[in-house]
Amino acid sequence: MKLFNSFKVVFLISVMSITAVLPAIAGEGMWLPLLLKAFNEEEMQEMGMKMTAEDIYSVNQGSLKDAIVHFGGFCTAEVVSDQGLLLTNHHCGYSEIQSHSTLQSNYLRDGFWAGNVGEELPNPGLFARFIDRIIDVSEIVLEGTSEASTDADRQAIIKQNIAAYESTVTLGTGEGIQVKPFFNTNQYFAFVTVTYDDVRLVGAPPESIGKFGADTDNWEWPRHTGDFAFFRIYAGPNNEPAGYSPENKPYSPKHHLPISLDGVEEGDFTLIFGFPGRTNQYLPSFAIEQTLNVLNPAKIEIRDNALEVVGKAMREDPAIKLKYASKFASIANYWKKWIGESLGLEKTGAIEKKKTFESELIKRDPAAQAVLDAFQQLYAQREVSAKVTDYFSEIAGRNVEMLRVAGLAKRLVSAMENGGEEAYTGFAGRLKPYLTNLYKNYDATVDQAVFTRLMGLYQSNLDSKYVPASLSGDINGLGSRIYASSAFASGERVMELLEMSPDQAVNAMKSDPAYRFYQEMSDKYQESASSQYDEISIQLDSLQSIYMKMQMDAFPERKFWPDANSTMRVTYGQVNGYAPKDGVWYNPVTHLDGMVAKYVPDDYEFDVADKLLELYDSKDYGSYATAEGKIPVCFLGSNHTTGGNSGSPAIDAYGNLIGLNFDRVWEGTMSDINYDKSICRNIMVDARYILFIVDKFAGATHLIDEMDLVHPKAGLMNGSNKSQSIDGQSQCCDQGSACCNQSQSCCNQKKGLFKRRKKCCNTKS
Ligand code: ARG
Ligand code: ASP
Numbered sequence: 001m002k003l004f005n006s007f008k009v010v011f012l013i014s015v016m017s018i019t020a021v022l023p024a025i026a027g028e029g030m031w032l033p034l035l036l037k038a039f040n041e042e043e044m045q046e047m048g049m050k051m052t053a054e055d056i057y058s059v060n061q062g063s064l065k066d067a068i069v070h071f072g073g074f075c076t077a078e079v080v081s082d083q084g085l086l087l088t089n090h091h092c093g094y095s096e097i098q099s100h101s102t103l104q105s106n107y108l109r110d111g112f113w114a115g116n117v118g119e120e121l122p123n124p125g126l127f128a129r130f131i132d133r134i135i136d137v138s139e140i141v142l143e144g145t146s147e148a149s150t151d152a153d154r155q156a157i158i159k160q161n162i163a164a165y166e167s168t169v170t171l172g173t174g175e176g177i178q179v180k181p182f183f184n185t186n187q188y189f190a191f192v193t194v195t196y197d198d199v200r201l202v203g204a205p206p207e208s209i210g211k212f213g214a215d216t217d218n219w220e221w222p223r224h225t226g227d228f229a230f231f232r233i234y235a236g237p238n239n240e241p242a243g244y245s246p247e248n249k250p251y252s253p254k255h256h257l258p259i260s261l262d263g264v265e266e267g268d269f270t271l272i273f274g275f276p277g278r279t280n281q282y283l284p285s286f287a288i289e290q291t292l293n294v295l296n297p298a299k300i301e302i303r304d305n306a307l308e309v310v311g312k313a314m315r316e317d318p319a320i321k322l323k324y325a326s327k328f329a330s331i332a333n334y335w336k337k338w339i340g341e342s343l344g345l346e347k348t349g350a351i352e353k354k355k356t357f358e359s360e361l362i363k364r365d366p367a368a369q370a371v372l373d374a375f376q377q378l379y380a381q382r383e384v385s386a387k388v389t390d391y392f393s394e395i396a397g398r399n400v401e402m403l404r405v406a407g408l409a410k411r412l413v414s415a416m417e418n419g420g421e422e423a424y425t426g427f428a429g430r431l432k433p434y435l436t437n438l439y440k441n442y443d444a445t446v447d448q449a450v451f452t453r454l455m456g457l458y459q460s461n462l463d464s465k466y467v468p469a470s471l472s473g474d475i476n477g478l479g480s481r482i483y484a485s486s487a488f489a490s491g492e493r494v495m496e497l498l499e500m501s502p503d504q505a506v507n508a509m510k511s512d513p514a515y516r517f518y519q520e521m522s523d524k525y526q527e528s529a530s531s532q533y534d535e536i537s538i539q540l541d542s543l544q545s546i547y548m549k550m551q552m553d554a555f556p557e558r559k560f561w562p563d564a565n566s567t568m569r570v571t572y573g574q575v576n577g578y579a580p581k582d583g584v585w586y587n588p589v590t591h592l593d594g595m596v597a598k599y600v601p602d603d604y605e606f607d608v609a610d611k612l613l614e615l616y617d618s619k620d621y622g623s624y625a626t627a628e629g630k631i632p633v634c635f636l637g638s639n640h641t642t643g644g645n646s647g648s649p650a651i652d653a654y655g656n657l658i659g660l661n662f663d664r665v666w667e668g669t670m671s672d673i674n675y676d677k678s679i680c681r682n683i684m685v686d687a688r689y690i691l692f693i694v695d696k697f698a699g700a701t702h703l704i705d706e707m708d709l710v711h712p713k714a715g716l717m718n719g720s721n722k723s724q725s726i727d728g729q730s731q732c733c734d735q736g737s738a739c740c741n742q743s744q745s746c747c748n749q750k751k752g753l754f755k756r757r758k759k760c761c762n763t764k765s
Contacts, residue, residue: 031571036056051654059132064255064273065131068130070128072125072126076646076649081708082256086231090211095437096126100121108325120202122198128231133192137189137190151539158185169192175194175195176195180565182562187562196235197243198243199233212598215332228660234251235251258709259691262714263686264658270639272639272641274644274661276641278643278672281672282551282563285355286376287375291345295386296338298461299338305453306454309449310446310450313443313445313446337669340670341669348679371547374543375543378536379540381536382532386533392521400450402514406515406518409509409518411427416502421502431498440491455471466524468517468523481513486513578679590633592632596613624692633685633686637681637684642672646661658684660684665679665681
C-alpha cells in the first residue's frame, strides 16, 4: 500500500521542530543528550540544575555521559570510581548472581562481596557499552526518500543510505555504530559506541535486601528495596576493550560519578541518565483501546496461568525455587505491569484524552481525519491476528521453554538449509552458552506442567482455525508423549545434538517430536495469522510515521520528545510525592523503620537479615543517616522512565549520584503509553542506603574507600561557596563538590568534568 503517497506527505529532511517554544510539562520526556542545549537546558536550570548541557553531554571533553553504560543491552549502569566500579540494580545483575550460586554457596540468599579484585567473578556474554558520540544523520539517511513511490521503496532507500553512511565511519577497537530511527522514521541519529566485554561481579546484597518485598512490592510505593549490585569493567593493557582475560586490569574511566552524602528532599532537582527501552506516547486512541480491551487481558491471562504452575512447583521444592527464581520474577514483572497499566489507562481516562486530542488535531489539520479513519480500520483488521501473535509468542516463544528451544532449533535448521555448514556452525556456536545457561535452570517436569496448562488455553481461547490439529485431542497425553522422548526436554541431549555433525544434527532435530510439534504450531500460526499481522503492521508503521509528523506540525508550540528506542536519554524532574487516590498523599521518602515494620520472619518476600535488624536496634548508622537520625531507603521523583532505565543513576543539580533508579509506581505504570505528570513517578534507592549496606552491613569498606563521597549541600547551608567546616572536622571546597577531612585541603581539579571546581587533596602528598 502506498500510504506515503496517498496522504501526500512530504518528509522533512533535517531536524524538525527545533523551534519549539512552550515549556514541556516538566517531568515528561526522554530527551536526546546532544539536543539538551536546544531543548532543555533553560528549563532544567530553572528547575534548579547547576550544570550546563555541555557538562552532561560533550564530545570534546569528559562529561556525565562518559560515566553511563548500557549494561548487557537491557539495563543501565554507571561508573562510580576511577577503577571502573559499576553500580546497577540487583535485578539487572540477577541472572549473573544466580549463575554463580549453588544451594551450598547461595549468593542470591546470602549476598556476595569480593574481598579484593582477585575475587571478582567474570560473566561471559555480559557487556558494558559506552556512547562515544551521537550524530544527527537525518539528512544523509532520508536523502532521496521524497521521490519514493511506495513504502517499500522508501525503506529500501533508507537502508541503502544507512549502509553507505556506516561504511564511511572508521571504527577503533571495541567501537561500533548504530543508526536508529526517531519520531517513527522522521529523524535518524547515529551512535558510536565502545563496548567492554569483561565485566565482573563485585558485590551484591542478599535478596532480603536487594529484592525486599519481591513481587508483592514490585511496581509499588511505599517501597523498601535495596535494589543494587556492583560490577567492574576490566580492560586490556592500554585501557582498551578486550575479551575476558585474567591479565585484564580495572578500567580507568573518562568520568565517574561522585556520590552525595547529603540526601534529598521534596523539590530537589533530579536527572536520570540511561537507556530507556520502548515507549508509545503518540499512538491514536484505537491502539490504546485495543491494548486495554484485548491484548493486555490476553497476555495477563496467559501469565496468570504460567505463574500459578511455576509458583506451585517453587513452593514445593527449594531446588526448583533456586532454578526458577529469575524466570518467575521476570514473568511476574510484566504480568503485574500490564495489570497496572490497564488500571492506570482506565483511571486517567487515557482513551478520552486521546480522543479529545484527536479532535483538536483535526481542527488544526483536517487531513488528520483521513489518517485517523485509516488507523481505525487497520487496527480493527489487525485485532485478531495481533491476539494470536501474542498467544504464539508468549506460549511457544517464551513460557514453554522446550518449545522456545525447538524454535531456535528451527532457525538452526534453516541456517543449514540456506547458508550451509558455515552458517550452521556459526549459529550453533552462539547458541551453546545461551542453552547451557537455560538448561542449568530447567526442569522438564515443571516445563511439562506449563506446556499442558498453556496449550489448554491456546486450544480453548483461540478460534479453531488458529489452533494446530494435535491440540484438538488429549493435551495431557500429548505433553507426556513429547516430554518423554524429545531431546529438547533435556539439557544433556541438546548438548549431544550440538556435538553431532551438522547433517546428523539437522536430521535428528527434524524428527524430534517437540520440533515437529513446534513446526506444526508455527505453520498454523504463519498460515492463519502471521502474514496478515505483518502486512498490516507495515502499513500501520507507515501511517504512524505520517501521523507523528502531523502532530508535530500541528502543535508547533509543544516540545516533542522521541519515543524511547533503547538509545541514550536524559530525563529530569524533581523529588516529589503523589496522591494515589482521593484523600491520600504519599511522601517521597521511605526509611529503614518502614522496612522493619514490613518484616515477616522467614517469609520469602519480607524477611529481614539479623545483621540488619541489629544495626537498626543499635542505630549504628555511620554518616549515612538523615538529620532526624533515620536511614533513608527509597525515594520518588517525577522523572519519566521506562524498562531499560533500571540501574540508571539519579543525579543531583551538580552531577553527583543521589540514587539508583529501579522501578515506577503502580498508579503510573501506564506512563509508556500515556504519561501523566500528576501520578507517574519513578522509584530510586537512596545512595546513602547503598553506602550504609556496603559499609555497615557487608563491611566492604574497601569499596567505600574507592568511591568519592561528597557533601554538595554543605556549602549551600549559608549560601556561600567558600571553604567552611562542617562538624568541626571537614571543610568544603566548593558549592556542590567535595568536603575534605582534616588531613586534606582544597586544590584545583586538573581534569574531568568538574575542572572549574576545587577538590580535596591530601595535605601530605
Ligand atoms: N518492576 C521493575 C522493572 O520493571 C523491577 C523488576 C524486578 N523485580 C521483581 N520483583 N521482578 O524491571
Ligand atoms: N524496572 C524497570 C527496568 O528494569 C524500570 C521501569 O520499568 O521503570 O528497567
